[in-house]
Amino acid sequence: MFNHKHLLTIDDLSREDIMCVLEHAQMFEEVNNRPIKKLPTLRGKTICNLFLEPSTRTRGSFELAEKRLSCDSLNAGGSASSTVKGESLIDTVKTLTSMKVDMFIVRHKYAGTPALVAQNTTASVIDAGDGKHEHPTQALLDLYTIWKAKGSFDGLKVGIVGDIAHSRVAGSLVPALKKMGAEVTLIAPATLLPARPDVLGADRVTPHFDEVLPDLDVVYMLRIQMERIEEAPFPSLREYNLLYGLTEARDKSMKEDAIICHPGPINRGVELDSYMADSSRSVIVDQVFSGVCVRMALIYLLLGGAQNEVSHKKCASN
Amino acid sequence: MKSLIKNVRAIDPAVSLDQVCDVLIEDGVIKEVGQSLTCDDAEILDRRGHVLIPGLVDAHVHLRDPGLEYKETIATGTKAAAHGGFTGVCSMPNTKPTTDNAAVIDYVLESAEKAHYCRVYPSGACTVGLKGEALAEIGSMVEHGAVAFTDDGRGVQSAGMMRRVMDYVKMFDKVVMSHCQDESLVGAGQVNEGVASTRLGLAGWPAAGEEIQIQRDIALSELTDCPIHIQHLTTRRGIELVQEGKKRGIKVTCEVTPHHLILCEDDIDSSYNTNLKMNPPLRTKDDNQALIDAVKDGTVDCIVTDHAPHALHEKSREFELAPFGMTGIETSLGCVLTYLVRPGHIDYNRMVELMAINPRTILRVPQVRIEPGSVADLTIFNPEEKWTVTEDDMCSKSKNSGFLGYSLVGKATDAMVGGTLTMKEGKVIG
Amino acid sequence: MNDDNQQESVVMDEGEIQRTLVRIAHQILEHNKGCENLCLVGIVTRGDVLAKHLASIIEEIEGVKPEVGSLDISFYRDDAVINLAPIVQGTNILFSLDGKTVVLVDDVLYTGRTIRAALDALMDFGRPSRIQLAVLVDRGHRELPIRADFVGKNVPSASNESVRLYLKEIDDESAVKISKVKPGQRVGSAPVKRGR
Numbered sequence: 001m002f003n004h005k006h007l008l009t010i011d012d013l014s015r016e017d018i019m020c021v022l023e024h025a026q027m028f029e030e031v032n033n034r035p036i037k038k039l040p041t042l043r044g045k046t047i048c049n050l051f052l053e054p055s056t057r058t059r060g061s062f063e064l065a066e067k068r069l070s071c072d073s074l075n076a077g078g079s080a081s082s083t084v085k086g087e088s089l090i091d092t093v094k095t096l097t098s099m100k101v102d103m104f105i106v107r108h109k110y111a112g113t114p115a116l117v118a119q120n121t122t123a124s125v126i127d128a129g130d131g132k133h134e135h136p137t138q139a140l141l142d143l144y145t146i147w148k149a150k151g152s153f154d155g156l157k158v159g160i161v162g163d164i165a166h167s168r169v170a171g172s173l174v175p176a177l178k179k180m181g182a183e184v185t186l187i188a189p190a191t192l193l194p195a196r197p198d199v200l201g202a203d204r205v206t207p208h209f210d211e212v213l214p215d216l217d218v219v220y221m222l223r224i225q226m227e228r229i230e231e232a233p234f235p236s237l238r239e240y241n242l243l244y245g246l247t248e249a250r251d252k253s254m255k256e257d258a259i260i261c262h263p264g265p266i267n268r269g270v271e272l273d274s275y276m277a278d279s280s281r282s283v284i285v286d287q288v289f290s291g292v293c294v295r296m297a298l299i300y301l302l303l304g305g306a307q308n309e310v311s312h313k314k315c316a317s318n
Numbered sequence: 319m320k321s322l323i324k325n326v327r328a329i330d331p332a333v334s335l336d337q338v339c340d341v342l343i344e345d346g347v348i349k350e351v352g353q354s355l356t357c358d359d360a361e362i363l364d365r366r367g368h369v370l371i372p373g374l375v376d377a378h379v380h381l382r383d384p385g386l387e388y389k390e391t392i393a394t395g396t397k398a399a400a401h402g403g404f405t406g407v408c409s410m411p412n413t414k415p416t417t418d419n420a421a422v423i424d425y426v427l428e429s430a431e432k433a434h435y436c437r438v439y440p441s442g443a444c445t446v447g448l449k450g451e452a453l454a455e456i457g458s459m460v461e462h463g464a465v466a467f468t469d470d471g472r473g474v475q476s477a478g479m480m481r482r483v484m485d486y487v488k489m490f491d492k493v494v495m496s497h498c499q500d501e502s503l504v505g506a507g508q509v510n511e512g513v514a515s516t517r518l519g520l521a522g523w524p525a526a527g528e529e530i531q532i533q534r535d536i537a538l539s540e541l542t543d544c545p546i547h548i549q550h551l552t553t554r555r556g557i558e559l560v561q562e563g564k565k566r567g568i569k570v571t572c573e574v575t576p577h578h579l580i581l582c583e584d585d586i587d588s589s590y591n592t593n594l595k596m597n598p599p600l601r602t603k604d605d606n607q608a609l610i611d612a613v614k615d616g617t618v619d620c621i622v623t624d625h626a627p628h629a630l631h632e633k634s635r636e637f638e639l640a641p642f643g644m645t646g647i648e649t650s651l652g653c654v655l656t657y658l659v660r661p662g663h664i665d666y667n668r669m670v671e672l673m674a675i676n677p678r679t680i681l682r683v684p685q686v687r688i689e690p691g692s693v694a695d696l697t698i699f700n701p702e703e704k705w706t707v708t709e710d711d712m713c714s715k716s717k718n719s720g721f722l723g724y725s726l727v728g729k730a731t732d733a734m735v736g737g738t739l740t741m742k743e744g745k746v747i748g
Numbered sequence: 749m750n751d752d753n754q755q756e757s758v759v760m761d762e763g764e765i766q767r768t769l770v771r772i773a774h775q776i777l778e779h780n781k782g783c784e785n786l787c788l789v790g791i792v793t794r795g796d797v798l799a800k801h802l803a804s805i806i807e808e809i810e811g812v813k814p815e816v817g818s819l820d821i822s823f824y825r826d827d828a829v830i831n832l833a834p835i836v837q838g839t840n841i842l843f844s845l846d847g848k849t850v851v852l853v854d855d856v857l858y859t860g861r862t863i864r865a866a867l868d869a870l871m872d873f874g875r876p877s878r879i880q881l882a883v884l885v886d887r888g889h890r891e892l893p894i895r896a897d898f899v900g901k902n903v904p905s906a907s908n909e910s911v912r913l914y915l916k917e918i919d920d921e922s923a924v925k926i927s928k929v930k931p932g933q934r935v936g937s938a939p940v941k942r943g944r
Binding site for chain 2 (some may be wrong): 008009011088089090107110111112113115116119130131132133134168193194196197199200290
Binding site for chain 3 (some may be wrong): 027030031034035036038039040041179300
């Protein structure tokens with residue numbers, strides 16, 4: 001039974017809920033492959049994309065998902081928004097809510113913002129990335145991509161490489177993978193690890209990429225955020241690439257059927273060499289496509305899911 | 319004006335008093351303590367079942383006045399203090415302008431006198447504008463009534479500057495109160511570094527960021543012989559450092575707050591309650607236990623609230639943008655009674671030491687005793703009153719308490735400052 | 749979850765269903781003069797099974813098996829938001845509909861809303877030259893101007909009754925049953941049992 005109003009953290013979803021999302025994403029994948037990629041399903045529903053920090057890919061993915069479900073969307077946030085003029089976020093949310101918005105998609109550089117929005121609106125809320133906290137829709141699209149490539153999560157060995165400390169992607173992906181039965185190794189210099197990686201649920205933490213690489217089924221490369229370089233968590237991009245970059249040289253030590261994921265945008269030559277990013281192992285483009293399918297599924301499930309008991313009985317019988 | 323408190327259990331460990339008796343107050347001082355006292359022209363306060371103790375003093379309170387009156391004023395802050403059962407508070411200097419000169423000390427004292435809810439013992443800044451760069455006019459502030467010196471809210475970052483402050487303050491027989499926070503380690507820290515910072519995706523505020531400066535300031539106290547008081551201590555290691563210092567005979571004292579004793583990082587859940595955003599942050603359950611043990615064994619000298627009022631619009635926002643701190647002066651006694659006295663961690667005598675006697679010793683202000691001749695700064699509480707912390711029941715201008723919704727047992731009913739009732743039967747007078 | 753304690757009566761048994769399908773198959777072939785350019789699309793979750801049966805029968809008669817697809821109309825329902833049914837089965841049409849004669853197959857024709865949604869859905873897959881509708885049972889109570897081209901059996905019913913098809917492939921038995929609707933119970937296809 002998928003009975004949720006919001007998606008604020010991956011913790012809200014059970015293993016069954018996640019499977020429900022993935023199975024629905026598969027339905028929407030079929031729609032996205034049609035010449036006419038549009039469904040009338042959510043005609044008359046209004047979704048506000050409240051993006052308070054810059055985002056191209058996540059926002060575009062959500063907008064397409066909304067449009068393909070026939071929702072009306074409203075883009076708030078950005079440099080012209082009232083928050084820039086000094087309005088508090090709560091006032092912005094209350095104002096938009098009074099315009100009868102059915103759902104907020106919230107992206108902000110501060111952790112916990114989607115929870116704050118949910119506390120101040122009657123609409124549904126999806127966390128589209130909050131500070132260093134979580135990015136649950138990214139985790140779900142990653143799961144979908146991995147599921148399609150690998151067929152199952154049980155015992156799957158996933159390595160997440162890079163800036164775990166500042167990564168909201170890891171914040172959602174690690175618990176999500178654990179929930180689905182995968183084995184997660186975090187690979188990062190100590191300067192880019194959170195204080196307690198065990199809290200995320202990782203099975204193993206190591207600074208030595210080459211020791212674990214041959215065991216991995218999925219190599220998930222995180223983006224090095226250039227704005228972090230000022231904090232000097234490592235000596236140079238060159239040294240980072242040497243120790244943690246997925247280089248052509250490392251290709252040989254990878255499992256034959258290992259795949260490469262990256263949430264994008266890629267810093268080619270830093271965390272990921274072009275040869276690897278464009279290789280047949282790479283599912284990075286699939287991840288982007290999965291994003292639209294998974295977000296359509298989530299919007300569909302959240303906007304209808306909690307409202308009708310009969311539909312839930314039916315879902316439960318699935 | 320005379321008052322006669324009847325049938326009250328009077329407790330004052332300083333004079334080894336713990337008995338049900340009557341207390342007669344006349345002309346601002348205690349006239350008589352005894353059985354079956356009578357006085358025809360006195361206001362009679364029958365307080366059977368209640369407890370009378372020397373007036374509570376909170377050595378760490380942000381009154382926000384001058385400059386930040388939208389959060390709290392001296393009038394509302396001291397009214398809240400009276401409502402919480404306090405007869406004196408030590409105000410912090412991080413006002414606007416900073417309380418770093420005699421004029422602001424005068425302003426604070428005059429405003430407090432006018433409001434007349436409780437005594438205010440102002441502390442002054444150690445450095446001009448709390449910037450850590452130049453000594454404030456400490457001598458002149460002492461002359462005008464400053465009782466202690468602190469750069470609370472930030473701490474003095476440079477060890478060299480701190481040494482200068484301590485050398486200088488020592489001359490006036492005053493205490494330096496230290497907010498321990500190494501900015502290079504703490505940075506933009508929001509919550510305890512560890513489980514909470516990882517779980518919530520917030521920048522960590524490491525325990526070491528506090529402990530390093532505790533260690534430094536104890537060393538500087540040894541070097542300068544200036545008394546040092548460690549403010550709002552939060553960690554097990556911090557307690558050990560103070561213990562070691564005391565053992566070595568260094569003039570170090572310390573305080574803890576009810577919220578650091580009772581709440582921990584686990585209380586900050588995915589709802590991101592900004593009322594639990596504190597500086598220093600809520601630590602671990604283990605730290606709670608270490609602090610409680612230290613309260614019991616005497617390492618902790620006093621319990622203070624770090625009462626930090628913030629307006630609703632400042633707290634109702636993104637966690638990372640909300641200011642640090644919570645109010646506490648109206649819940650302090652209830653929290654201590656509920657979480658320390660009731661479970662048997664401490665008795666009433668120890669509570670009086672922690673909340674009435676030791677704060678006065680540290681602030682070097684006159685003691686109050688329940689004996690004839692003493693100034694009548696007194697607190698009466700009902701140890702059995704059950705109540706729930708609500709915004710409506712607060713006199714403070716701000717309602718940012720992390721204890722909202724908590725059920726407490728034990729509440730101040732009356733407070734008297736210099737023989738004048740400031741609160742009677744739970745209602746603040748004036 | 750089935751209405752075991754309900755008063756149910758069987759209006760078509762397995763044999764009658766089979767004979768009716770054979771008749772409908774003949775009618776389809778007669779009407780379209782053979783099965784050239786013909787395809788069948790069944791509406792999940794029972795229309796698609798019926799469509800497969802019909803295709804097999806047509807194959808027996810004509811020696812050629814028409815293409816068969818299945819159509820999930822969940823995303824096209826006019827009550828999708830208020831009565832969301834997240835048990836989406838998925839659509840499976842692996843051939844082009846352009847220029848085809850599509851026979852849409854459903855189990856029970858009732859208000860016509862399902863067919864309306866199915867027509868919308870089909871249009872998103874291509875441009876059939878014509879669409880015909882075959883149903884096993886027509887129970888009346890139309891709310892939209894929709895009429896079936898091929899009807900297995902007309903079953904007069906009251907609006908407080910439910911008429912449901914059960915199929916061996918899904919429900920372990922094949923029958924059309926009519927029963928009183930309990931207050932609050934959903935009218936429409938029988939729920940699919942867990943594990944299917």
